[in-house]
Amino acid sequence: MSEETKTIMLCCAAGMSTSMLVKRMQDTASEKNIDVKIFACPAAEVDEKLKQEKVDSILLGPQVRYLLDNIKKKVADTSIKVDVIDMQAYGMMNGAKVLEQGLKLID
Numbered sequence: 001m002s003e004e005t006k007t008i009m010l011c012c013a014a015g016m017s018t019s020m021l022v023k024r025m026q027d028t029a030s031e032k033n034i035d036v037k038i039f040a041c042p043a044a045e046v047d048e049k050l051k052q053e054k055v056d057s058i059l060l061g062p063q064v065r066y067l068l069d070n071i072k073k074k075v076a077d078t079s080i081k082v083d084v085i086d087m088q089a090y091g092m093m094n095g096a097k098v099l100e101q102g103l104k105l106i107d
Helices: 016-031 043-052 062-074 087-091 095-106
Strands: 006-012 036-042 057-060 081-084
Touching: 006 016, 006 043, 006 062, 006 095, 016 036, 016 095, 036 043, 036 095, 043 062, 057 062, 057 095, 062 081, 081 095, 087 095
Parallel strands: 006 036, 006 057, 057 081
Antiparallel strands: none
């Protein structure tokens, strides 16, 4: 991974459902030669992950959308963008669409 590698963190209740979505997003990124690091973490570990990782965007699973304002406040003094994953894309496990959503936040 280069200096230009972008990092997208997916955040959900327990980290289980998003792990499959992360895999699909990584597959799409590989197919399109997009240099991006994608990982999932449970909502309870967001603070810790933000200390450990250089994150460019955070996508929340629809089941934790209530955390949006809270997480936006946590990263208010950074360049990190936060959004809720499109519910339909999440339900369909559409890795390409969610990857696109995460990258649009960064650009």
